[in-house]
Amino acid sequence: EGWEPIRWLFLRNAITNRLHVRADSGIKTFDDLAGKKFCPGFPGASSTANFIKFNEVLGTGIDLVPASLGDAITAFKQGKISGLQKSSSMASLDASLIEVNLKTPLAVIGYSEENMKKIRAKYPYIIFFETKKGGIQQLPNNPTIMEEGQVVGAVASSNLPEEVGYEIVKAYVEGFKTVEAAYRGVTGWDPIADSFRLIAPGGEIPIHAGLYKYCLENGIEVPERFIPPECK
Numbered sequence: 001e002g003w004e005p006i007r008w009l010f011l012r013n014a015i016t017n018r019l020h021v022r023a024d025s026g027i028k029t030f031d032d033l034a035g036k037k038f039c040p041g042f043p044g045a046s047s048t049a050n051f052i053k054f055n056e057v058l059g060t061g062i063d064l065v066p067a068s069l070g071d072a073i074t075a076f077k078q079g080k081i082s083g084l085q086k087s088s089s090m091a092s093l094d095a096s097l098i099e100v101n102l103k104t105p106l107a108v109i110g111y112s113e114e115n116m117k118k119i120r121a122k123y124p125y126i127i128f129f130e131t132k133k134g135g136i137q138q139l140p141n142n143p144t145i146m147e148e149g150q151v152v153g154a155v156a157s158s159n160l161p162e163e164v165g166y167e168i169v170k171a172y173v174e175g176f177k178t179v180e181a182a183y184r185g186v187t188g189w190d191p192i193a194d195s196f197r198l199i200a201p202g203g204e205i206p207i208h209a210g211l212y213k214y215c216l217e218n219g220i221e222v223p224e225r226f227i228p229p230e231c232k
Contacts, residue, residue, distance in 0.1 A: 005158040007208035007228060009165060010172050010191040012154065014198055016090055016129060016147040017047040020076075020097055021083035023105040030060065030111050037063045039072040039084035047087055050126065050148060057122050058115055073100060083109075087150070089185065090129065092137045101138055108136060110145025125203025127151065151198050153191075156208050158230065165210020173214070196223050 021027040027036070040055075041048035043066045055062045065072075065081050072084040073096065088094035093101060093108075100106065108131070111119070116128050129149040134140050154172075156165055172179065173191055180186050192215065199205075206228035207215075215222050 006155050006205055007158050007160070007165070007211075008195060008205040008226070009154040009156055009208050009211055010169055011189060011195040011198070012152045012191070013185050013189045014090065014127075014129070014149050014151050014194070015087050016131065016149050017050065017085055018088050018094070018097075018147060019083060019085050019109045020093075020100075020106050021109055023107040025082060025107070027082060027107070027109060029109055030054070030058070030115055032109070033062045033082065034060050035063065036082040037065050037080065039065045039067050039075065039081050041072075041085050042066060042068050046150070047085060047148075050123075051085055053123065054111075054115075054119055054148075057119055069096060073097075076100070077104060090131065090149075091135060093139070098138055106139065108139060108142050108145065108147075110147050112146075116146060120200075125200055127198060127200050127203065149198075151195070153195065155205065158206075158208070158228065160208065160210070162209040162213060165208040166213045167210070169208075169211045169214045192220055196221075196226060199226075201225065 019030065027033060040051035048066060052064060055064065065075070067075065069086065072081065075081045076084055077100070086094045086097055097106060110131070111128065119126055127149045128146045131145050131147050133142065133144045136142050176191065204225050207222065207226045209228060209231055212222060212227065212231045
C-alpha cells in the first residue's frame with residue numbers, strides 16, 4: 001500500500017537510528033527518556049518522524065527538541081538536552097559523535113521488547129537490529145541493545161523496462177568488488193539476499209521485474225511477498 005509504482009532494485013547497506021546519551025546520565029533505555037529533553041533529529045527527516053511516532057505510541061512523554069545536528073551537539077555539550085538521535089553505520093558511531101565521545105563519554109541506549117511489540121503493532125514496517133555488547137567500535141562496554149534500523153538501497157519505477165532494471169542489478173551485483181573499493185560502507189552486505197532477510201513483513205516494496213529475472217536466472221529464491229504483480 002502506498003508504494004505503487006516504486007520497485008526495489010538492490011540493497012546498499014543498513015543503518016541504525018542511534019540514540020546517544022551521556023555515559024554518566026543514568027539513562028539506560030528509551031523509557032528512561034520520559035520527561036527529559038531529547039533531540040530526535042532535524043525536522044523532516046524520516047528518522048525524526050519515526051522517533052516522534054514512537055514517543056506517541058509508547059506514551060513516553062519525552063520533551064522533543066528537533067534541531068540540526070550542529071545545534072543538537074552544541075546543546076548536548078552544554079547540558080541543555082539529555083541526548084540526541086543520529087543515524088550511523090551498525091558497528092561505529094557517526095563521525096560527528098566520535099569527536100563528542102572524546103570529551104563527553106557517550107552511551108547508546110535501545111528499545112525494550114515491549115517497546116518494539118507496541119511500535120510494530122502500529123507500524124509493522126519498522127525494523128529493529130540487535131547490537132551486541134562490544135558491537136560499537138568506540139563503545140566496547142556498551143551493553144547489548146535493540147536499535148531501530150533502516151535498509152538503504154536503490155529503487156526504480158515499475159515503468160522502467162525489465163531489461164534495463166536487469167542490467168542495473170547485474171552490473172551492481174557482478175561489479176560489487178569495484179563498488180566496495182570505492183565505498184567501504186557496502187562491505188559485508190549482500191545486495192539481494194539481505195534485502196529479503198532484513199525488510200520486515202509489512203515494509204516490503206515489490207521488487208523490479210528486472211531483479212526478479214536476475215533472481216530466477218541465478219537460483220535466488222524470492223519470497224512471495226516481494227514478487228511484483230507484473231510478474232505473477
